[in-house]
Amino acid sequence: xxxxxxxxxxxxxxxxxxxxxxxxxxxxxxxxxxxxxxxxxxxxxxxxxxxxxxxxxxxxxxxxxxxxxxxxxxxxxxxxxxxxxxxxxxxxxxxxxxxxxxxxxxxxxxxxxxxxxxxxxxxxxxxxxxxxxxxxxxxxxxxxxxxxxxxxxxxxxxxxxxxxxxxxxxxxxxxxxxxxxxxxxxxxxxxxxxxxxxxxxxxxxxxxxxxxxxxxxxxxxxxxxxxxxxxxxxxxxxxxxxxxxxxxxxxxxxxxxxxxxxxxxxxxxxxxxxxxxxxxxxxxxxxxxxxxxxxxxxxxxxxxxxxxxxxxxxxxxxxxxxxxxxxxxxxxxxxxxxxxxxxxxxxxxxxxxxxxxxxxxxxxxxxxxxxxxxxxxxxxxxxxxxxxx
Numbered sequence: 001x002x003x004x005x006x007x008x009x010x011x012x013x014x015x016x017x018x019x020x021x022x023x024x025x026x027x028x029x030x031x032x033x034x035x036x037x038x039x040x041x042x043x044x045x046x047x048x049x050x051x052x053x054x055x056x057x058x059x060x061x062x063x064x065x066x067x068x069x070x071x072x073x074x075x076x077x078x079x080x081x082x083x084x085x086x087x088x089x090x091x092x093x094x095x096x097x098x099x100x101x102x103x104x105x106x107x108x109x110x111x112x113x114x115x116x117x118x119x120x121x122x123x124x125x126x127x128x129x130x131x132x133x134x135x136x137x138x139x140x141x142x143x144x145x146x147x148x149x150x151x152x153x154x155x156x157x158x159x160x161x162x163x164x165x166x167x168x169x170x171x172x173x174x175x176x177x178x179x180x181x182x183x184x185x186x187x188x189x190x191x192x193x194x195x196x197x198x199x200x201x202x203x204x205x206x207x208x209x210x211x212x213x214x215x216x217x218x219x220x221x222x223x224x225x226x227x228x229x230x231x232x233x234x235x236x237x238x239x240x241x242x243x244x245x246x247x248x249x250x251x252x253x254x255x256x257x258x259x260x261x262x263x264x265x266x267x268x269x270x271x272x273x274x275x276x277x278x279x280x281x282x283x284x285x286x287x288x289x290x291x292x293x294x295x296x297x298x299x300x301x302x303x304x305x306x307x308x309x310x311x312x313x314x315x316x317x318x319x320x321x322x323x324x325x326x327x328x329x330x331x332x333x334x335x336x337x338x339x340x341x342x343x344x345x346x347x348x349x350x351x352x353x354x355x356x357x358x359x360x361x362x363x364x365x366x367x368x369x370x371x372x373x374x375x376x377x378x379x380x381x382x383x384x385x386x387x388x389x
Contacts, residue, residue, distance in 0.1 A: 218291050
């Protein structure tokens, strides 16, 4: 104890504050070990990068093109396909646009489907259209079904595949056409949503009152006049929204009360127009269109807020908004007005052939669905009204 006291430090202080040992120096690797580990890490990184690139390529080739790819011309799919298949896809695109005059939406959908088919076939070893067989078509559709595609989507993709093989056979690229061996998938058609006549009347009355309001800015009143004319014309004629946006003032024959429209496949037809719809169109032309027209408006009948031709997307937004304003129970959009017009024509006594001509259907089977709608509505009224239903 005296030894500790002689240096002025107690035994407790020595025990409480021991001297920490110095840390050991890190182990040093030899140059050989460092080089080996760096090479192994580089190899792992390169392998992961290669696998990721291969997976991305498989996804691009093995599935249907994304919406961004579908909207592009066929030339931009060439980097995913061998030269012979890419050239065939480009020729097929020209055939759809120039020879068949299909709508841009149909062309995009068919190109996306056929690009997916050729990519799947290329994975199976197909290098040219001549190597394409029915087994490749069936395997492609089976993979689409396994990925969860709906029946309607599978039916459309089968139709696109048959269209391509028929085109390739006519060009002499295929000795025999494997498309007919594919078969046609039966789809379940759902009944379209239809507005009641009193709902349509309320929507149109609301739109017309907005168009006749006095104390509003000129541009706002012009848009209200346009919206009322759009609604009246869609319901009166049953035309498609793309056909509506393509109209010009010269499309109308006011004496005969008809309008000439250009529909699918670049086919032209003449459709009768009711007096209220013609009155709304004239009011828009005389009072609304001059307020929105610009030097770049051209001959377009319906214009957007900036003076350009009204595009289908804006027209759909107009219809959805006006249906909500009018208190409609179903937000059906422009095609719902087309369904409603066809159903109300049949309920009023029009024959199926006349409705087919008005709607521009190439097959009576497409128009036949509206008779089912009318029958369902009749059965519903019967169940509500008959005491022993």
